[in-house]
Amino acid sequence: QLTTKTQPVEATDDAFWDQFWADTATSVQDVFALVPAAEIRAVREESPSNLATLCYKAVEKLVQGAESGCHSEKEKQVVLNCSRLLTRVLPYIFEDPDWRGFFWSTVPGAGRGGQGEEEDENARPLAESLLLAIADLLFCPDFTVQSHRRSTVESAEDIHSLDSCEYIWEAGVGFAHSPPPNYVHDMNRMELLKLLLTCFSEAMYLPPAPDSGSSNPWVQFFCSTENRHALPLFTSLLNTVCAYDPVGYGIPYNHLLFSDYREPLVEEAAQVLIVTLDYDSATSTSPTVDGTTTGTAMDDTDPPGPENLFVNYLSRIHREEDFQFVLKGIARLLSNPLLQTYLPNSTKKIQFHQELLVLFWKLCDFNKKFLFFVLKSSDVLDILVPILYFLNDARADQSRVGLMHIGVFILLLLSGERNFGVRLNKPYSVRVPMDIPVFTGTHADLLIVVFHKIITSGHQRLQPLFDCLLTIVVNVSPYLKSLSMVTANKLLHLLEAFSTTWFLFSAAQNHHLVFFLLEVFNNIIQYQFDGNSNLVYAIIRKRSVFHQLANLPTDPPAIHKALQRRRRTPEPLSRTSSQEGGFMEGSRPAAPAEPGTLKTSLAATPGIDKLTEKSQVSEDGTLRSLEPEPQQNSAEGSLAEGEPGQAWREQRRLSSASASSQWTPTTDWVLSWKSKLPLQTIMRLLQVLVPQVEKICIDKGLTDESEILRFLQHGTLVGLLPVPHPILIRKYQANSGTAMWFRTYMWGVIYLRNVDPPIWYDTDVKLFEIQRV
Numbered sequence: 071q072l073t074t075k076t077q078p079v080e081a082t083d084d085a086f087w088d089q090f091w092a093d094t095a096t097s098v099q100d101v102f103a104l105v106p107a108a109e110i111r112a113v114r115e116e117s118p119s120n121l122a123t124l125c126y127k128a129v130e131k132l133v134q135g136a137e138s139g140c141h142s143e144k145e146k147q148v149v150l151n152c153s154r155l156l157t158r159v160l161p162y163i164f165e166d167p168d169w170r171g172f173f174w175s176t177v178p179g180a181g182r183g184g185q186g187e188e189e190d191e192n193a194r195p196l197a198e199s200l201l202l203a204i205a206d207l208l209f210c211p212d213f214t215v216q217s218h219r220r221s222t223v224e225s226a227e228d229i230h231s232l233d234s235c236e237y238i239w240e241a242g243v244g245f246a247h248s249p250p251p252n253y254v255h256d257m258n259r260m261e262l263l264k265l266l267l268t269c270f271s272e273a274m275y276l277p278p279a280p281d282s283g284s285s286n287p288w289v290q291f292f293c294s295t296e297n298r299h300a301l302p303l304f305t306s307l308l309n310t311v312c313a314y315d316p317v318g319y320g321i322p323y324n325h326l327l328f329s330d331y332r333e334p335l336v337e338e339a340a341q342v343l344i345v346t347l348d349y350d351s352a353t354s355t356s357p358t359v360d361g362t363t364t365g366t367a368m369d370d371t372d373p374p375g376p377e378n379l380f381v382n383y384l385s386r387i388h389r390e391e392d393f394q395f396v397l398k399g400i401a402r403l404l405s406n407p408l409l410q411t412y413l414p415n416s417t418k419k420i421q422f423h424q425e426l427l428v429l430f431w432k433l434c435d436f437n438k439k440f441l442f443f444v445l446k447s448s449d450v451l452d453i454l455v456p457i458l459y460f461l462n463d464a465r466a467d468q469s470r471v472g473l474m475h476i477g478v479f480i481l482l483l484l485s486g487e488r489n490f491g492v493r494l495n496k497p498y499s500v501r502v503p504m505d506i507p508v509f510t511g512t513h514a515d516l517l518i519v520v521f522h523k524i525i526t527s528g529h530q531r532l533q534p535l536f537d538c539l540l541t542i543v544v545n546v547s548p549y550l551k552s553l554s555m556v557t558a559n560k561l562l563h564l565l566e567a568f569s570t571t572w573f574l575f576s577a578a579q580n581h582h583l584v585f586f587l588l589e590v591f592n593n594i595i596q597y598q599f600d601g602n603s604n605l606v607y608a609i610i611r612k613r614s615v616f617h618q619l620a621n622l623p624t625d626p627p628a629i630h631k632a633l634q635r636r637r638r639t640p641e642p643l644s645r646t647s648s649q650e651g652g653f654m655e656g657s658r659p660a661a662p663a664e665p666g667t668l669k670t671s672l673a674a675t676p677g678i679d680k681l682t683e684k685s686q687v688s689e690d691g692t693l694r695s696l697e698p699e700p701q702q703n704s705a706e707g708s709l710a711e712g713e714p715g716q717a718w719r720e721q722r723r724l725s726s727a728s729a730s731s732q733w734t735p736t737t738d739w740v741l742s743w744k745s746k747l748p749l750q751t752i753m754r755l756l757q758v759l760v761p762q763v764e765k766i767c768i769d770k771g772l773t774d775e776s777e778i779l780r781f782l783q784h785g786t787l788v789g790l791l792p793v794p795h796p797i798l799i800r801k802y803q804a805n806s807g808t809a810m811w812f813r814t815y816m817w818g819v820i821y822l823r824n825v826d827p828p829i830w831y832d833t834d835v836k837l838f839e840i841q842r843v
Contacts, residue, residue: 078119091151101154102827136206173197209234242309263338312399340425346380401452445489465528469669486801491549503657511554522560537678540586547593552601558608571632603782663843670818676807682800
């Protein structure tokens with residue numbers, strides 16, 4: 071009717087408009103089926119004033135519901151129907167640039183119908199009225215929260231005077247009381263959060279721009295002091311996610327008996343939470359986090375942090391028990407897919423691990439006290455193991471490149487802290503089924519074996535991550551007390567593969583990988599020689615690789631010949647080393663994406679030199695930055711960050727695309743870095759130990775490694791090696807390039823995960839491309 075009516079329908083024609091939210095019980099799926107995309111677009115093009123009135127009227131109904139407190143069933147139904155209708159229509163308003171300002175315009179007379187003193191209320195833009203109504207409705211007694219009335223005779227709570235902090239949805243941070251589970255409240259919350267997420271999704275319809283900062287006006291307003299429910303809502307979302315136990319009170323197979331209505335709410339809460347926290351800390355002053363403990367959950371002694379209250383609250387959580395609650399909750403949920411394998415189907419398998427990883431990242435990035443808490447005990451390993459599981463599992467799947475990146479970014483962030491390297495020495499005994507070689511060793515062994523697997527048997531698109539993976543290994547290497555033989559062989563296999571002449575000469579950046587590996591060996595030899603006889607033995611066995619590097623040819627004919635060889639060898643790393651051994655029991659090989667799987671494109675990631683900042687570890691263990699402070703404002707900085715990132719990604723793409731890429735290696739170029747290869751320590755080690763090992767072998771006619779290993783265990787190089795170099799750590803540093811990457815990744819995940827109903831499907835999103843594998 072809206073498209074066919076020749077005259078615009080008057081806003082006062084309630085009989086007409088009420089048909090949209092009349093009291094028939096519908097579901098959000100019904101609304102999506104009954105309101106087809108083509109018709110929404112037709113109204114938008116042919117009767118724009120009717121579409122405008124529809125939006126006003128629907129927002130007005132939500133505002134009235136929030137005002138009255140939704141006491142009757144009919145009012146509740148109207149609110150839900152308007153909420154579903156707006157969820158359906160908003161993406162079509164966002165996709166059209168001409169409509170973009172519509173929700174931010176004020177509508178004369180379309181306020182709350184009152185005149186006189188309420189005149190100033192009417193001046194609110196529609197978006198603000200909508201957001202405030204959603205916030206009120208999320209704390210509406212008997213609709214989305216438990217009423218505190220003791221009897222039906224008592225008058226209902228006044229929605230305007232109630233203190234929503236007493237109605238937080240779940241116990242946890244800053245709230246001790248867990249309300250009884252209520253299916254209806256959970257579903258109503260979920261529908262309103264879906265609408266809220268749809269409001270925020272305007273970000274999907276703007277092309278990625280490095281300077282866009284974090285100016286999503288919807289998020290900005292919702293997370294400002296204008297929203298009186300900001301604190302209880304932040305707390306409700308965080309606690310709902312972190313308190314969720316998909317196993318269902320620890321009883322196996324319990325989820326098959328009770329359909330779990332909590333999970334959809336938890337997913338929605340996680341998605342809304344990460345979007346509200348989309349805040350570029352690189353271009354803004356982030357709150358410093360040290361202050362004395364106060365009686366509240368939030369630390370009040372800090373300077374006033376960012377305007378975004380959700381980011382502000384997150385950065386000020388400081389009580390140990392709150393950290394424990396959040397960390398345990400996230401670790402429990404991340405480990406959930408790994409539990410599947412002991413008793414298949416015994417627990418509900420959650421699907422929102424990517425949102426959880428983004429949330430964990432935000433916590434560590436915005437709250438340094440939380441990061442230190444995570445690393446203070448071996449609890450960090452409960453986050454590490456699931457991440458390694460996801461990385462290993464997704465390595466062959468083109469549609470999960472984003473998951474690979476966020477997992478690696480988190481490990482890069484953690485590896486900048488000494489404690490992370492120290493924690494990795496804990497023996498690894500949990501046997502999570504992964505298709506990796508069986509080994510006996512520590513969590514460090516697990517990390518290196520999985521990284522080796524990603525590098526040697528992941529797909530092409532992961533090459534830009536190699537720098538990151540090896541940087542993580544460099545960062546932890548000075549603290550690794552004892553690597554297993556399997557791991558030592560893997561590291562040398564990588565060195566062999568990366569130091570072939572054609573690999574070194576086929577792209578401008580490839581030699582960096584050799585530098586990283588040599589740095590790993592030097593750190594271990596200089597700082598952890600005593601427990602690492604396996605690695606020393608492996609270095610001795612593969613000593614020819616180091617001699618070849620030292621004697622790398624640099625003359626043009628040799629360079630040309632090396633590149634010719636490339637045409638014949640398809641992949642540097644496809645040769646797996648001979649001692650693969652068996653894989654872990656119960657593991658399945660990592661599978662590529664099913665053909666036709668949808669994926670979303672990602673922004674370029676900045677190069678490792680932009681992602682990290684070099685720091686030197688002093689004698690007392692403190693870090694000293696080695697980077698000069700850039701003298702430029704953040705706007706210039708952010709552009710510069712974006713470009714090298716683009717250029718670097720492009721260069722990598724070209725170099726892996728064809729041997730005849732524009733870039734060609736020259737003698738001068740090879741000499742420029744060959745002279746810097748840090749081979750002195752290893753060459754000295756070989757000079758001292760090889761003759762001794764050879765002598766043992768000749769004297770005893772040995773072919774048995776155990777005797778040699780025993781000799782190496784008791785050997786010492788004290789006084790024989792060059793003076794130890796200072797330890798260099800490359801710490802992650804926030805920059806606009808990664809902020810942009812996170813934004814596109816996060817919205818891509820949200821787009822793909824919301825399929826029932828498919829909120830954004832087939833609308834003209836601009837932030838990323840939707841691609842089929």
